[in-house]
Structures are given as C-alpha cells and as structure tokens.
Amino acid sequence: MDTSFFLLFAVLGTCAVSAIIFLGASIYWACIAKTRGFSVHGNSEPLRDIRIISIDNNYITFIPSNASETNSKLPTISLVGNYGHVVTNHFIKQKDEEITRGIKCQIGELKPGEKVGIDLFVYQGDPYESFSLKYKQITYESELGKIKAWHIPARSKNWVICVHGHRSDLRESFRLTPTFVSLNLNVLFINYRNDEEQPVDPQKIHTFGIREWLDLEGAVKHIQSLDTEEISILGHSMGGGIVIKYLLESENCSKIKNIILESPTLDLNQIIANQAKSLKFMPGFLLISSKFFLAFMLKIRWDDFRFLERSSELAHPILLIHSEEDNTVPITASDQLFKLRPDIVTYIRLKKGSHAAAWNQNQEALEKKIRTFMNGAPSDN
Numbered sequence: 459m460d461t462s463f464f465l466l467f468a469v470l471g472t473c474a475v476s477a478i479i480f481l482g483a484s485i486y487w488a489c490i491a492k493t494r495g496f497s498v499h500g501n502s503e504p505l506r507d508i509r510i511i512s513i514d515n516n517y518i519t520f521i522p523s524n525a526s527e528t529n530s531k532l533p534t535i536s537l538v539g540n541y542g543h544v545v546t547n548h549f550i551k552q553k554d555e556e557i558t559r560g561i562k563c564q565i566g567e568l569k570p571g572e573k574v575g576i577d578l579f580v581y582q583g584d585p586y587e588s589f590s591l592k593y594k595q596i597t598y599e600s601e602l603g604k605i606k607a608w609h610i611p612a613r614s615k616n617w618v619i620c621v622h623g624h625r626s627d628l629r630e631s632f633r634l635t636p637t638f639v640s641l642n643l644n645v646l647f648i649n650y651r652n653d654e655e656q657p658v659d660p661q662k663i664h665t666f667g668i669r670e671w672l673d674l675e676g677a678v679k680h681i682q683s684l685d686t687e688e689i690s691i692l693g694h695s696m697g698g699g700i701v702i703k704y705l706l707e708s709e710n711c712s713k714i715k716n717i718i719l720e721s722p723t724l725d726l727n728q729i730i731a732n733q734a735k736s737l738k739f740m741p742g743f744l745l746i747s748s749k750f751f752l753a754f755m756l757k758i759r760w761d762d763f764r765f766l767e768r769s770s771e772l773a774h775p776i777l778l779i780h781s782e783e784d785n786t787v788p789i790t791a792s793d794q795l796f797k798l799r800p801d802i803v804t805y806i807r808l809k810k811g812s813h814a815a816a817w818n819q820n821q822e823a824l825e826k827k828i829r830t831f832m833n834g835a836p837s838d839n
Contacts (some may be wrong), residue, residue: 481747483744484744484747484748484750484751485748485751487734487737487744487748488748488749488751488752488755489755491730491748491752492663492752492755492756495624495664495730496663496664496665496756497662497663497664498652498658498659498662498663498664499625500654504538504575504577505525505526505575506538506539506573506574506575507522507523507525507526507573507575508520508521508522508523508526508530508537508573508574508575508576509521509571509572509573510539510568510569510570510571510572510573510574511556511570512570513544513561513568513569513570515561515564516560516561517549517558517559517560517561518537518544518546518558518559518561518568519556519557519558519559520537520556520557520559520574521555521556521557522557526575526576527557528812529576529578529812529815529818530557530559530576531550531552531557532578532811532812532815532818532819533546533547533548533818533819533821534546534547534548534562534580534817534818534821535576535577535578535580535818536576536577536578536579536580536581536582537559537568537574537575537576537577538574538575538576538577538582539566539567539568539569539572539573539574540572541566541567541568542564542565542566542567542568543564543565543566543568543574543577543582544561544562544563544564544565544568545561545562545563545564545580546559546560546561546562547559547560547561547562548560565582578812578814578815578818579627579629579630579632579633580632580633580818581629581632581633582629584608585608585610585632585635588632588635589632589635589636589639591610591635591639592610592611593608593609593610593611594608594609594611595607595608595609596608596609596646596680598648598676598677598679598680599676599679599680600650600651600657600672600673600675600676601672601673601676602651602657602658602659602673603657604657605648605649605650605651605656605657605673605676605677606649606655606656607628607646607647607648607649607677608628608646608647609644609645609646609647610635610639610644610645610646611644612639612642612643612644612645613642614642614643614644615685615686615687615688616642616643616644616686616687616688616689616690616715617643617644617645617646617681617686617688617689617690618638618643618644618645618646618689618690618691618692619646619648619674619677619678619681619689619690619691619692620634620645620646620647620648620692620697621648621650621674621691621692621693621694621697621698621700621701622647622694622697623694623695623696623697623698623721623814624664624666624695624696624723625664626694626695626697627653627654628647628648628649630694630697630814631645631647631692631694633817633818633821634692634817634825634828636825637825637828637829640829641829641832641833643690643832644681646677646681648673648674648677649673650670650673650674650700651669651670651673652664661756661757663756664696665758666696666699666700666723666726666763667696667699667700667702667703667704667723667763667765668703668758668762668763670696670700670703671700671701671703671704671707671708673700674691674700674701674704675704675708675710678704678708678710678711678713678714679710681713682710682713686713687713688713688714688715689713689714689715690714690715690716690717690718690832691704691714691716691717691718692718692719692720693717693718693719693720693722694720694721694814695720695721695722695723695786695787695813695814696723697722698719698720698721698722698723698724699722699723699724699726699765701717701719701722702719702722702724702765702772703765705717705771705772705773705774706765706768706771706772711774714774715774715775716774716775716776716777716831716832717774717775717776717777718776718777718779718828718831719776719777719778719779719792720779720780720814720816721779721780721781721784721786721787721792721813721814721816722778722780722787722791722792723787723791724765724766724791724792724794724795725763725764725765725766725791726760726763727760727763727764728788728790728791729786729787729788730745730749731745732785732788734748736785766791766794766795766798769795769798769799770798770799772799772802773802774802775802775804775831776795776799776802776803776804777804777806777827777828777831778792778795778796778803778804778805778806779806779808779816779824780792780805780806780807780808780816781808781809781810781811781812781813781815781816781819782807782808782809782810783808783809783810783811783812784811784812784813784814785812785813786813786814787813789807792805792807793807804831806824806827808820
C-alpha cells in the first residue's frame with residue numbers, strides 16, 4: 459500500500475494543529491496584555507502582604523513577602539494598614555526574614571499580626587491632611603468634558619502641573635510637593651480620562667499618551683486663561699509619555715518652561731518587549747503575532763507610540779530621572795533620549811531604585827537636583 463498519502467495527511471494535520479495552537483496562543487497573550495495594560499479597571503484593593511511582628515513608638519518589625527522585600531528596604535516608604543500607617547526613616551536592620559525599620563511618624567493604629575502594604579507615594583490624604591497646606595478642587599475642560607484637579611495656590615504667577623502614571627492617582631506627585639512649594643509655585647495635580655470619577659475614553663482603554671495628552675492640554679489652557687507667566691510640567695511613568703506627546707502635538711506650549719520626567723514611557727514597544735521576556739510560556743516569536751492581534755483589538759498603530767523617533771521636535775529643557783533597576787519601564791529608552799538630545803536633557807541616571815521611586819531612594823539628592831534645574835542653574839549630567 460502506498461503510504462505517501464497518509465504521510466502527507468499526517469504532515470498537513472500536524473501543520474494545521476500547530477497553526478491553531480499558534481493562533482490561539484497569540485490571541486491569548488493579546489488578551490492578557492489588553493487586560494493588564496490597556497483596559498480600564500476600577501480601583502483594586504491594595505496588596506497587603508507584609509505581616510507585622512512588633513511595633514512601638516520608634517520601630518516596626520515585619521516579615522515581607524518575596525515580592526515586597528526590595529521595596530521594604532527603600533529609605534522612605536509608608537506601611538499602610540486598615541486603620542493607620544507609618545512612614546519609615548532611614549534606619550533598617552535585618553535578621554533572617556525579619557526586617558526592622560525606624561518610624562518617622564505614625565498616624566492611626568497598627569498592631570502586631572496585622573497585614574500591611576507598601577505605599578511608595580507615602581502620603582495618604584489630601585494636601586491639607588498630608589502637609590497642612592490649603593488647596594482647592596477645581597475643574598478644567600477637556601474634549602471629553604470636565605475633569606477635576608487639586609490646586610495648591612502660591613503668591614506667584616508660575617505653575618507646575620503634576621501628571622500621575624498608569625492606573626495611579628494624584629498622590630503620586632505628593633512626594634515632591636514640599637520642593638515645589640519651596641520654589642513658590644502654584645501646584646496643580648491633574649486627573650485625566652479613565653481616572654476615578656472622570657470622563658471615560660470612548661474605547662474604554664488607556665492609550666499611554668496618544669489621547670490623554672488632550673486632557674493635559676485642557677489643564678494648560680485653564681492655567682493660561684489666568685494671569686500666568688510660566689508653566690512647568692512633571693510626569694511620572696505613563697504621565698511622562700503624556701507630557702512628551704503633549705509637547706509633540708500641542709500648539710499651546712508658549713508658556714511652558716521646564717519639563718521633569720520620571721521613568722517615562724517613551725516607547726511602549728520597548729516596554730511590551732521587556733515585559734514579554736519575564737512571562738512564562740511566552741516565546742519571542744509570539745510577540746509579533748500577539749502585538750498584531752492586540753493592535754487589531756484596540757485599533758491602534760504601534761508606530762504611534764515611538765515618541766523617541768520625534769525627539770528632534772522637542773524644544774524645552776528636560777530633567778530626566780530613571781533607575782537601572784526599573785523593571786517596569788526599561789531605562790534603555792531614557793538612555794536613548796539623552797543620547798539623541800543632550801542639548802536639552804539633564805539626566806539623573808540612578809543605579810538603585812524601583813519604578814518611579816527616585817524620591818524614596820534618593821530624597822535629598824533628588825530634591826536638590828530639582829531645585830537647581832527649576833532655578834535654571836547648569837547641572838552636570
């Protein structure tokens with residue numbers, strides 16, 4: 459009997475099964491990426507994976523999870539429970555799996571045995587609760603409607619707009635509030651589309667700056683309508699991408715003075731490629747096909763996220779802050795921006811520190827650098 463027919467049938471069947479598996483795996487990873495990065499979620503419960511062993515007025519001893527151990531050793535963090543939180547100072551001692559931190563201040567109550575979580579934003583309330591600073595809630599207009607913001611007023615015509623990162627909130631910039639207040643700046647913490655109680659993007663997705671820049675432009679226009687002289691902008695992570703996209707697209711940049719970017723998303727393609735390397739069962743050849751299906755689902759073009767390719771269009775002084783240990787947004791894109799535009803970029807390239815946690819790791823040095831930059835003094839890279 460001629461077996462060639464059966465051999466051909468077996469080969470074709472194997473190819474068909476392989477193609478189905480490949481197609482299914484590509485769509486699966488595209489759906490995972492959509493959920494993890496792009497879909498709009500409600501506020502999730504904070505992760506509390508650290509068990510308190512003991513606590514008194516001066517020290518707290520705890521056992522962190524493997525995931526929390528690195529951040530638990532940062533010089534300044536907040537440990538947050540159900541009924542209180544502590545802010546740590548630089549004291550740290552470790553014995554086996556137990557870590558003891560010094561307490562800078564404690565608000566509310568934490569008890570031995572309680573589970574707490576790390577909050578790198580440190581401050582837990584609004585500007586008045588956190589700093590005893592008076593503030594106003596304002597609204598500004600964007601293409602999707604009214605968006606809320608917090609304004610700490612100053613006796614000045616100069617402003618700084620603070621743009622938080624991906625699925626974050628206004629508190630992210632609180633760590634730098636005392637620095638901006640000391641510079642006599644009006645500080646405006648803005649929300650943007652898809653934030654809690656704010657207008658939702660028509661596609662109900664985060665676009666990492668592609669459309670969010672319009673909300674930042676709305677905030678700038680609001681400030682420009684006042685008696686304003688200069689506006690600086692701070693952007694963390696995805697907020698940094700929003701700031702760059704605004705600078706590339708907006709015609710309302712006449713009063714923009716300085717830009718501060720911390721761990722900015724300058725090329726989403728690099729971030730996705732870096733995240734894919736860390737996933738189990740995600741071979742490299744699936745990345746291209748998964749991105750194809752993801753782009754189809756979201757109706758996006760990957761080339762639109764390559765902000766670095768338009769770096770020649772940037773004109774404003776930029777203070778760029780990034781850490782080699784950032785596992786969320788790889789430092790390579792920031793390195794490229796500095797290499798492409800050393801004429802406008804002052805680069806704080808840190809060896810240590812988690813994603814968007816430069817202040818937690820290097821508070822005094824960072825604040826000094828920001829003051830120098832904002833005052834227009836030259837700074838060594």
